[in-house]
Amino acid sequence: MTRPSSAPSPQAPAAGEAGLYLDHAATSPVCAEAAEAVLRGMRITGNPSSRHDAGDEAKDALETSRRQMAALLDCAPGDVVFTAGGSEADALAVVGTVLAATARSTHVITTAVEHSAVLESCAMAGELGAEITILRPDSAGRIDPDDVRRALRPDTVLVSVMHANNETGVLQPVSEIAHIAHEAGALMHSDAVQTAGKVGLAGLGADLVSVSAHKFYGPKGVGALKVAPRARLAPLIRGGSQERGLRAGTENVPGILGMAAAADAALRHLSDSAFQERRHALRARLLKELEAAGDITVNGDGAPCLPETLNVSFAGVRGDTLVDLLAVHGVCVSAGSACHAGSDEPSHVLTAMGIPAERARSAVRFSPGRTTSLDDVAAAAALTADLVGRLRALGPADTPQPAPA
Known part of the structure; x- marks a missing residue:
């Protein structure tokens, strides 16, 4: 098999570059x-x-x-x-x-x-x-x-x-x-x-x-x-x-x-209506761009939800592997709660929702914040879709997935 190039999407930060923080559900910067x-x-x-x-x-x-x-x-x-x-x-x-x-x-x-x-x-x-x-x-x-x-x-x-x-x-x-x-x-x-x-x-x-x-x-x-x-x-x-x-x-x-x-x-x-509209626009843009990865599922879809939090499973990809690769390229997201980072067990939240373990392990949480722009979420989503495609090309998610090279 010809291994795909590791070059990031043109819109994404270069590897190792301080880039996009989309993990506000874990913690937010001090204002x-x-x-x-x-x-x-x-x-x-x-x-x-x-x-x-x-x-x-x-x-x-x-x-x-x-x-x-x-x-x-x-x-x-x-x-x-x-x-x-x-x-x-x-x-x-x-x-x-x-x-x-x-x-x-x-x-x-x-x-x-x-x-x-x-x-x-x-x-x-x-x-x-x-x-x-x-x-x-x-x-x-x-x-x-x-x-x-x-x-x-x-x-x-x-x-x-x-x-x-x-x-x-x-x-x-x-x-x-x-x-x-x-x-x-x-x-x-x-x-x-x-x-x-x-x-x-x-x-x-x-x-x-x-x-x-x-x-x-x-x-x-x-x-x-x-x-x-x-x-x-x-x-x-x-x-x-x-x-x-x-x-x-x-x-x-x-x-x-x-x-x-x-x-x-x-x-x-909270009292700024323009700011509130922007929150929902960020989520909509992020989800639309992530759909380019194909075969994704929004966990919690159909329920009222905070616009800042988007939990997506990418079929055939380990969420923790994807999170690590995004971090290398300067995009900060999470595979779930920061309190359980590093655990190989599927999320207790997703499990309680009846989500199968394979899908739960493929979940990634994106949580933009006040200073996140539409361009930021578009760049993060483009890189995510690119990396998801590369990981799928390397093999099934239930086996160790090396970084695309």
Whole structure:
């Protein structure tokens, strides 16, 4: 067989060249507003809990940030609890609810397509004696609210359903599920890490909402949890009385200021109709150009979805191999959740949707961002289609695929 040339498409970056970042679902670059706020926070000397002028300065900055985050989360400032990120916020919501429950038996409902931060928190709750029910989605990745209704029991203390999936971008009917949970007397938690700053959270209806700054152009290592007044949580980190006694430890003032500034910027973008139209145009252009590869499947097709997230399976190609080759050419994408990079197991999300293992292993996630242009997605798609053709020419995906040479 004549091996195809390795020369990249004319529109694509040259091999090794810093090129196109289309992995915003994994993390986003820090916006200028957030970077400036972090620097401002680093110049604040005091501890927010100290009773002197320096402490008051830090506390004032913290409470201003709390009001900014409340605007993003659509809640009162007093409902915002700062954490070290989305995973901690998920753990506090799930495990904290179970620990605070006074009933002898407790039951938690979640889904098979949740982020591992929620699934592992549910596993921990199970170790503490809670019974866990895990609901499966339909073939598009959506949870049926009636399945939640049927799973509810008198001892159900929490229903946890993510707002949008981190791998497929599929949006869940959280407000409808929250109404069902509340009718049964249960609390509702939603991991909104992928939607905060991209979709308005007003009317979500959840008592507990997790967000992470680095997904909406803030710094890494800081997040927040909305805790509605009706929610009762036990702290996971004990010590001081910070954050309403729910999260001990001196607050990360620079990180929190950066997160709040990023939240402000995100809210401005949400109200910009031209920007919102551009988000959908980027997805449409990306998908149209990727179709040149032939024999592709959009995972989550048919369900409402974030326009920033496009999960595509390329028949006959290993997704991880394609991701590695795209990286060599300066295009950053993912084969799934960044938390499981390097694993040979097919995505638990795609598996739960009933997608066969071969197709799941051929999946690649593209997630453009604010600064991505139509030309960027066209160039990335052209290179992707070119490499897919070359990989298919080298042999089946279930055998090791060398780089085209």
